[in-house]
Amino acid sequence: MTGAGRGGAAPVGAGFxxxxxxxxxxxxxxxxxxxxxxxxxxxxxxxxxRELGPDVVVLPVQLPGRETRAREPRITDMAELTGVLNRVLGPALRAPFAFYGHSMGGAVAYNLTLARQRRGERLPERLLVGACPAPHLPAVLASTEAMSDEEMARVLVRIGGMSEMMLRYPDWLTAATDQVRDDLRVCTGYDRTELPPLACPVEVFSGVDDPLLPAGDAAAWESHALAGFRLHRVPGGHFFFRESPESPEAPEEFFRALRGAVARMATVAR
Incomplete structure (x- = not known):
């Protein structure tokens, strides 16, 4: 699809x-x-x-094989995924933009940024990642690949990535863990040896109680940031952007830090 969308939107590519x-x-x-x-x-x-306000347009990216795209085959190769994303989102990346990726999403956002840098294309004003180790380090949850569905599900429940109710429904549990396994293939299957530093600033958000991401693994992003680096240690665990009984203040602290990053970029964009 090409042409202008509602409200004077920029042209978009096929599949957008x-x-x-x-x-x-x-x-x-x-x-x-x-x-x-x-x-x-x-x-x-x-x-x-709602949390970030009117100075930014929040654009959640829906990958195939889940939610509204549940009937579509999932992409399990990072190079294929970033190639598709660059093609379909590319026309919308000609105006000032930023990427935020959480956990696996951080690896996807990083690899998409790196692919665009190698092609000489426009980079994000900032790469923002949350709960994601530096690109040269092993992916979070990589050790769960050999676990049974129930073992993996219990790990996901413990970190807040799955409802405990799923444990009572074997068919649902299998479908959910199958999706996680496919997503982990994206995170573990790319070359981590040739990773030049990015020519855009990088900001990393890390939960102080995240059992999957030691503070050092978050700080190690600095070696991948040629144009500036900032690490935000925020309350909460792996999903610090969600409210939880253990850390009810976590989302508020995280969004305060994220709003600051967005405000700095929005000023540049204007």
């Missing part, structure tokens, strides 16, 4: 409407493309527009 709920308005605001965690979907970012 599958990955974004709507074409981004061409109104000069910063575009924040958000990539979801393993086993997740675009609805993880449903509240973010």
């Amino acid at each position: 409407e599958n990955y974004l709920a709507a074409s981004p308005p061409d109104d000069g605001r910063l575009r924040l493309f958000c990539f979801h965690h393993a086993g997740g979907g675009a609805t993880a970012y449903a509240s973010w527009q």
Whole structure:
């Protein structure tokens, strides 16, 4: 599909409407493309527009094989996935934009940024990643690949990535863990040896109680950031952007830090 969408949106590529709920308005605001965690979907970012305010357009990216795209085959290869994303989102990446990726989404956002850098294409104003180790380090949950479905599910329940109710429904549990396994293949299957530093600033968000991401693995992103680096240690565990009984203040602290990053980029975009 090409041409202008509603509200004077920028032209978009074939398949664009599958990955974004709507074409981004061409109104000069910063575009924040958000990539979801393993086993997740675009609805993880449903509240973010409200949280971040009117200076940014929040654009959750929906990968195939989940939620509204549940009937589509999932992509399990990082190079294939970033190639598809660059093709379908590329026309919307000509105006000022940023990437945020959480856990697996951080690896996807990083690899998409790196692919664009290698092609000499426009880079994000900033790469923002949450709960994601530096690119040269092993992916989170990589050790769960050999686990049974129930063992993996219990790990996901413990970190807040799956409802405990799923343990009572074997068919649902199998479907959910199959999706996580496919997403983990994306995270573990790319070459980690030739990773030049990025020519855009990088900001990393890390939960102080995240059992999957030691502080050093988050800080190690600095070696991949040629144009500036900032590490935010925020309350909460692996899913610090969600409210939980253990850390009810976590989302508030995280969004305060994220709003600061967005404000800095929005000023540049204007």
